[in-house]
Amino acid sequence: MPTAQIEKKPRKTSGSPYPLWFFLPAGVIYGVLFLVPTFASLYFSLTRWNLFNSTFIGFENFLSFVQEPFLIKGLINTVIFAVSTALLKTIIGLALGILLTSNIRMRGLLRTIAFFPILVSTIGIGITFAVMMHPTRGIINVSLELIGIDGPGWLTDPTLALYSVAFVEVWRGVGLASVIFIAGLVSIPRDYYEAARIDGATKWQQFKRITLPLVQPATATVMILSFVYGLRSFELIWTMTKGGPGFSSDVIASVIYKQYQAGFYGLSTAGNVILFILIAVMVMPLVAYFNRREVDL
Amino acid sequence: MTIRLNKLLLGTTAAGLIATAAAAETELTFLVDVAPDTIAVFEAIIDAFEAQNPDITVEIETRPSGGEGDNIVKTRLATGEMTDVFLYNTGSLFQAINPENFLVPITDQPYADNIIDSFLQTVTAGENVYGVPTSTAMGGGIFYNIPIYEQLGLEVPTSWEAFMANNQAIKDAGMVAVAQTYRDTWTSQLFVLSDYYNIQADVPDFAELYTMNEAKIATTPAALRGFEKLQEVYEGGFLNEDFGAATFDDGLRMLANGEAAHYPMLTFAVGAIQATYPERLNDVGFFAQPGDDADNNGLTVWMPSGLYIPQSSENQEEAHKFLAFVASVEACDIQTATIGAQGPYLIKGCTLPDEVPPAVADLLPYFQDGGQTAPALEFLSPIKGPALEQITVEVGSGIRNALDGAELYDNDVRKQAQQLGLPNW
Numbered sequence: 001m002p003t004a005q006i007e008k009k010p011r012k013t014s015g016s017p018y019p020l021w022f023f024l025p026a027g028v029i030y031g032v033l034f035l036v037p038t039f040a041s042l043y044f045s046l047t048r049w050n051l052f053n054s055t056f057i058g059f060e061n062f063l064s065f066v067q068e069p070f071l072i073k074g075l076i077n078t079v080i081f082a083v084s085t086a087l088l089k090t091i092i093g094l095a096l097g098i099l100l101t102s103n104i105r106m107r108g109l110l111r112t113i114a115f116f117p118i119l120v121s122t123i124g125i126g127i128t129f130a131v132m133m134h135p136t137r138g139i140i141n142v143s144l145e146l147i148g149i150d151g152p153g154w155l156t157d158p159t160l161a162l163y164s165v166a167f168v169e170v171w172r173g174v175g176l177a178s179v180i181f182i183a184g185l186v187s188i189p190r191d192y193y194e195a196a197r198i199d200g201a202t203k204w205q206q207f208k209r210i211t212l213p214l215v216q217p218a219t220a221t222v223m224i225l226s227f228v229y230g231l232r233s234f235e236l237i238w239t240m241t242k243g244g245p246g247f248s249s250d251v252i253a254s255v256i257y258k259q260y261q262a263g264f265y266g267l268s269t270a271g272n273v274i275l276f277i278l279i280a281v282m283v284m285p286l287v288a289y290f291n292r293r294e295v296d297l
Numbered sequence: 298m299t300i301r302l303n304k305l306l307l308g309t310t311a312a313g314l315i316a317t318a319a320a321a322e323t324e325l326t327f328l329v330d331v332a333p334d335t336i337a338v339f340e341a342i343i344d345a346f347e348a349q350n351p352d353i354t355v356e357i358e359t360r361p362s363g364g365e366g367d368n369i370v371k372t373r374l375a376t377g378e379m380t381d382v383f384l385y386n387t388g389s390l391f392q393a394i395n396p397e398n399f400l401v402p403i404t405d406q407p408y409a410d411n412i413i414d415s416f417l418q419t420v421t422a423g424e425n426v427y428g429v430p431t432s433t434a435m436g437g438g439i440f441y442n443i444p445i446y447e448q449l450g451l452e453v454p455t456s457w458e459a460f461m462a463n464n465q466a467i468k469d470a471g472m473v474a475v476a477q478t479y480r481d482t483w484t485s486q487l488f489v490l491s492d493y494y495n496i497q498a499d500v501p502d503f504a505e506l507y508t509m510n511e512a513k514i515a516t517t518p519a520a521l522r523g524f525e526k527l528q529e530v531y532e533g534g535f536l537n538e539d540f541g542a543a544t545f546d547d548g549l550r551m552l553a554n555g556e557a558a559h560y561p562m563l564t565f566a567v568g569a570i571q572a573t574y575p576e577r578l579n580d581v582g583f584f585a586q587p588g589d590d591a592d593n594n595g596l597t598v599w600m601p602s603g604l605y606i607p608q609s610s611e612n613q614e615e616a617h618k619f620l621a622f623v624a625s626v627e628a629c630d631i632q633t634a635t636i637g638a639q640g641p642y643l644i645k646g647c648t649l650p651d652e653v654p655p656a657v658a659d660l661l662p663y664f665q666d667g668g669q670t671a672p673a674l675e676f677l678s679p680i681k682g683p684a685l686e687q688i689t690v691e692v693g694s695g696i697r698n699a700l701d702g703a704e705l706y707d708n709d710v711r712k713q714a715q716q717l718g719l720p721n722w
Contacts, residue, residue, distance in 0.1 A: 048716060051375035052398055055718075068708065070684065136539045156479075156541025158696050244482060245541055246691030247684075261364035262683030263371055263393055264712055 045270035050263060061270035070247035071271075074255035078278070081166055081237075081251055082230030088170045089226040090219060093177025097218075098211070100178060101185045111182070115175040122172065126239025129168045130155060133240075158248035161241050165249060169236050173229065177222045184218025185211070220290035224283060231279050252278070322352045323615045326380035328370075330362040330602075334568040334636050335384070338432070341635045346622045353615050355382075363483055364683070367393075374399045379607040381616045384431060387419035387600045392679035392717065396422040401606040401613060403427060408621035416643040419600045419676045428603025429620045432632065433640035435564045435599040436660050437491035437673060438585040443655065445472065445558045446582070453584045456591035457526065464535045467558045474535035476557035477693060478548040482686040485693050487561035488530065488586070489685070492523035494595040494671040495588030504677035510714065510721045515703035522589070524699035524706075527692045541694060546573075553577035561586070563599055567656050568636045583656040585663060595669030596660075600676055601643070640664075679717055682709035 045061055047054035065071045100111050117125065132139045133154035141151030154164040192210045201209070234253035237243060243250035243258070250258075252275045259268035327343075329335055336357065343355045358380055360369045371394055373379045379399075385391065394400075402425035403409050409417075409426060420428030439460075441453070449470055454460040464474035478484045496503050499519035506512035514520040530536065537543060537557055549566060551557035553574040560566075564583060571578050585596035604623055606616045622628060629647035638653045641664050653661070662668050675681045685706055692702040714722040 050395065050716065051371065052395060064712065069705065070687070134539065134542050136542075138542075153539075153541055156539075156694075158694075242482065244687060244690055245479060245694055246687050246696050248696065258364070258683065261368045262713070263367070264683075264716055267712065 041269050041272060044266055045273045047266045049266040049269070051265055054266065057266070061267045062274070064267065065270055065274060070250060071255055073247050074243075074250040074252050075274075075278075077162055077249060078231055078233075078251040078253075079282075081162060081169075081233060082227050082282075084163070084166050085169045085173065085230040085233075086223055086227040088166075089174050089177045090222050092170065092174050093222055094181050094215070094219070096174065096178035097181025097185050097215075098207075101182055111179075114178050117172045118175045120172075122235040123239050125168065125172055126236045130240045133164060155241050156245055158245050161245065161249040165237050165240050168240065169230070169233060172236070173226060177226065180218050180222050180225075181215065184215040188214045216290075216293060220287075220293075224286055224290070227286065228279060228283055231282070232275065322354060323612050325353060325355045325382060325612055325615055325619060326358060327355050327619075328358050328360055328373075328380040328383040330366050330384060331359045332362060333572065334565075335431075337572075338632050338635050341631050342623060342628050345627065345631055346619060349622070350615075350618060353618065355619060370394060374607060374609075377609040379609055381610040381612045382604055382606055382619055384602050384604055385428075387416070387428060387603050388673070388676040389679045389681040390675070391420055391428070391603065392422060393713075396420075396427050396605075397425075399607055399609075400427045401608055401610070401616075403429070403606075403617070403620065406617055406621070408617075408624040411624045411645050413643045413645060415672075416600055416603075419672075420603045420605075428605050429624045430601050430643040431604055431623060432565070432601035433638075433642050434664070435601065435640055436583065436585065436663060436670075437487060437563050437597045437599055438561070438583060439491075440552050440560045440562055440566065440656060441582050441584065442552055442555045442558050443580050443582050444555055453582070454587050455584075455594040457587045457589050459591070460587050461529065461533065464530070464533060464559070468533070468535055473537045473551065473557040474533075474559060475530050475537075476543070476548045476551040476560040477530075477536050477540040478543040478545055479541050479690045479694065480543055480547075481545040482690055484545050484548060484562065485527075485689040486686050487563070488527040488693070489523035489689055490673055490675070491561060491586040491597045492526065492588070493674045494585065494597040494669070495522065495590075496520050496674075497671050498588060498590070498593050498595070504674060507674070508678040508680060508714075508719065510719075513703075513707045515700060515707050521699060521703050524689075524692055524703045526586075527689060528695075528699040531693050531695050549573060553581060555580065564640055564656065564660050565601075567639050567654055570656075571637050571654065578654045578656075581654070581656050583659040593669075595671060596663035597673050598663075598670045599673050679719070680710050680714050682706055682713055684709040 044054060046056060046058060048057050048061075049055075096114055100107060100114060104110070133141075135141060135151070135153040135156055138154075140154065144151040152160055155161050188211065192214070193206055196206050196210060232253055233251060234257065237249060237251055237254050238257065241249045243254040252271060256268045256271035256275065259271060327339070329339060336359070339357060343357070347354060360366045367390065370379075370383065370385055374394060385394065404425045408429070412426075412430060415434075416430045417426050420426055445451075445467065446453075449466055451463050451466060452459075454463055467474040496517075496519045500506075500512070500517060503512055503517065503520065507514075512520075514524070537551060539547075543551075546569075548557075548560050548562070549570055550573075552560040553570055554577065567578075567581075567583075570581055585594060587594060604620055606613055606620065610616055624644055626644065626646045629642045629644055633650060638649045638657055640657060640660055641649070649657075649661075663670050688697070688702045688706050688709070691697040692699055697705070711722060
């Protein structure tokens with residue numbers, strides 16, 4: 001009897017050393033907490049739903065998402081926000097990473113300071129910056145006034161609000177980016193730089209020919225992480241502007257939240273499905289692109 | 298280590314003892330929004346209620362106000378996690394929580410007879426009434442700073458033209474004519490919502506047509522006026538410099554201290570002024586939002602929030618007792634003693650003291666014989682679009698013009714009507 005069991009097993013699990021039912025607990029948790037809600041939300045996005053009963057209305061929710069001007073504005077803003085924060089975090093993060101791996105004084109302290117914003121609550125950062133960016137009493141404009149500059153309404157000017165929030169998001173997230181870059185930078189063997197120096201390469205050539213290509217995996221990680229974070233960003237925007245003034249700094253996440261607050265549960269679920277598709281469509285090619293680059297090296 | 302463990306055990310036992318002692322009486326849980334006034338009033342009412350009912354204790358739980366609070370109330374009702382009694386809006390927001398499915402009717406309770414009819418209409422769904430008024434009726438209109446009016450020799454306007462002339466005079470004197478506070482987006486809706494008296498003066502059945510999808514704001518000139526007024530005030534350059542970043546509290550400060558002459562707001566703000574700037578209370582007056590016709594001047598009226606009992610409550614008998622107490626003359630008097638008189642009460646037999654703040658004295662004549670009032674649109678129609686406050690911020694900051702804003706709002710309202718399952722949408 002025992003021998004028979006042993007003989008059967010390898011065929012069933014195709015080489016896995018563990019029996020299939022080992023996966024059951026994880027599978028049940030994954031199914032209940034992830035698969036069921038995902039498919040349920042796909043269904044509810046096609047209904048008009050008030051938590052109590054739902055009416056099937058086909059693609060009407062998706063249609064209103066596309067038709068209404070402030071929902072479209074949210075889509076565009078999301079992309080602007082994600083792209084600008086991802087690029088800035090990568091560029092500034094790399095610069096900070098290089099600075100913090102070079103031989104400067106108080107390197108440990110500076111690394112801690114650069115990482116610090118990550119440890120602070122995003123809500124706290126949002127509220128603090130909202131106070132600092134007050135058009136007349138905020139410390140930013142009060143300081144600018146001292147040197148004779150009439151500061152703009154950082155969060156109240158509709159053309160500026162989204163970028164002000166993006167700036168704060170970069171400030172908040174750049175610490176994590178630079179830590180990832182530091183890890184990538186210190187793993188580049190020193191020999192390459194030594195060889196390059198002997199061949200007479202300038203600092204810029206070293207950066208372009210050695211640092212940049214070899215730090216590629218870190219760049220990809222930072223880019224993708226900040227891009228995805230930017231696409232689904234919510235807390236900062238909600239605490240700083242609530243998507244305002246008007247709809248000028250709305251992103252998909254804040255639009256979804258407002259629909260949810262209004263009790264349009266079907267519509268807000270449809271928004272979530274759109275957000276899911278958007279992230280998948282935009283991030284997958286990005287991942288594929290970076291993977292290909294890595295193979296080429 | 299042992300000592301710490303002992304202390305821990307002792308603590309647990311003590312906590313257990315307290316819990317057993319409390320379990321002997323009924324504990325009513327009660328969800329209210331965080332406004333300081335509301336909490337102060339209810340703490341006083343609960344003290345008196347507990348003194349009369351020693352076997353019941355009432356535990357206040359707070360929630361945020363505005364859209365965030367709506368969300369909490371809806372979710373807790375739908376999941377059966379609502380407190381035994383809760384405070385929530387009347388009118389269109391009340392209709393949106395599906396009262397017939399979730400709330401306990403109070404139609405047959407004796408205390409329902411104490412409530413004035415005009416309030417009962419706003420907490421009726423189908424055949425039944427569900428709520429008890431928690432405060433006074435309010436007016437939506439414009440607060441003004443009395444010293445500025447005296448200094449410039451201005452008169453309380455009864456037409457929009459006169460109001461704008463006052464604004465110009467105040468601006469010419471180098472002062473801020475109108476305070477606006479768009480950081481708290483809900484405050485931006487007042488010029489639009491307080492204009493309903495003037496709409497119905499022109500189109501008496503507007504609410505009905507609007508609910509039936511037969512009248513639109515953008516295509517009804519009288520209804521569009523509210524949005525236009527918002528735009529005119531912005532374009533006149535009458536606003537405080539930081540209107541986009543100022544909060545409701547800033548608005549009250551500017552009004553009370555004479556940093557601004559006007560602040561469009563609901564009269565419940567009298568309570569907040571009394572709490573924060575008691576020495577300035579006599580500097581603040583109030584008038585209804587004027588329409589284009591000076592001969593037909595009246596006030597748009599708001600009903601206060603109601604107290605409701607959810608069907609999920611396990612202590613309904615005690616909850617009814619609490620509601621009965623809130624619907625009594627005694628509770629009105631406690632409120633007057635706690636935060637002062639703010640307007641006419643909605644419980645039969647409740648009276649106001651002879652001495653009331655000027656803003657309240659300005660408010661009362663509208664309710665008396667010869668005065669004219671109309672309920673706000675949200676009490677006549679179940680439809681209120683959720684994006685109104687963002688749209689009014691845009692119109693009030695010159696981002697979007699009045700007609701565009703009204704059209705956008707007509708579109709926003711459609712979703713609410715469909716969600717409520719109204720016919721003809």
